Amino acid sequence: QMQLHESGPGLVKPSETLSLTCNVSGDSMRRYTTYYWSIIRQPPGRGLEWVAYVHFSGSTNYNPSLNSRVTISMDTSKNQFSMKLTSVTAADTAVYYCARAVSQLRGDFWYISLWGRGTLVTVSS
Amino acid sequence: EIVLTQSPGTLSVSPGERATLSCRASQTVPSTYLAWYQQKRGQPPRLLIYGASMRATGIPDRFSGSGSESDFTLTISRLEPEDFAVYYCQQFGDSTWTFGQGTKVEIK
Numbered sequence: 001q002m003q004l005h006e007s008g009p010g011l012v013k014p015s016e017t018l019s020l021t022c023n024v025s026g027d028s029m030r031r032y033t034t035y036y037w038s039i040i041r042q043p044p045g046r047g048l049e050w051v052a053y054v055h056f057s058g059s060t061n062y063n064p065s066l067n068s069r070v071t072i073s074m075d076t077s078k079n080q081f082s083m084k085l086t087s088v089t090a091a092d093t094a095v096y097y098c099a100r101a102v103s104q105l106r107g108d109f110w111y112i113s114l115w116g117r118g119t120l121v122t123v124s125s
Numbered sequence: 126e127i128v129l130t131q132s133p134g135t136l137s138v139s140p141g142e143r144a145t146l147s148c149r150a151s152q153t154v155p156s157t158y159l160a161w162y163q164q165k166r167g168q169p170p171r172l173l174i175y176g177a178s179m180r181a182t183g184i185p186d187r188f189s190g191s192g193s194e195s196d197f198t199l200t201i202s203r204l205e206p207e208d209f210a211v212y213y214c215q216q217f218g219d220s221t222w223t224f225g226q227g228t229k230v231e232i233k
Binding site: 047099107111 | 157160164169170175179221
């Protein structure tokens with residue numbers, strides 16, 4: 001059964017770059033063309049915010065609120081996907097989740113069917 | 126960007142009672158693009174409902190979803206102790222996926 005595991009720095013200094021890796025275990029990412037590999041974050045005590053996704057085709061999409069600071073990529077040979085967020089501030093402090101969104105062809109349903117446990121990233125000097 | 130507004134912010138309900146949660150969109154969302162999640166403290170969200178009304182695998186039938194266009198509802202028919210949590214709606218209707226701000230269901 002597929003699982004997602006986040007690997008993050010824990011602590012990042014303001015103005016630096018946050019790098020997050022999501023490792024996929026239990027199955028091969030390249031088998032699925034209907035999955036959108038996603039990053040979602042949640043500031044402490046607050047709600048969920050979608051950050052970005054990458055698709056097997058190489059297409060990507062980003063939350064415009066992040067002002068082009070974010071890039072996402074995937075490496076199917078390593079069965080992982082990764083995110084970089086530049087010029088971080090305290091507002092980027094959050095639990096970052098790796099997630100698998102599904103575009104179910106039959107019925108055109110969309111939903112997030114799998115989440116990692118999340119990793120807290122704190123931005124502080 | 127489609128804004129999702131959930132109400133109420135907090136719902137105080139006794140076990141065994143019914144809970145009705147609302148999710149209103151700033152513009153029309155195709156029903157197939159609307160999902161509901163449950164999140165307990167310290168855990169990632171869990172998919173409850175997709176396609177506005179389709180229960181995800183393993184979700185008890187006391188959870189039901191309804192609605193269309195810009196007005197969606199999650200109903201928990203008889204609250205069990207494990208149902209006290211925060212609930213989020215999410216839409217995939219345009220290029221920016223968004224979540225509602227959440228409704229906390231607490232024990233009355």
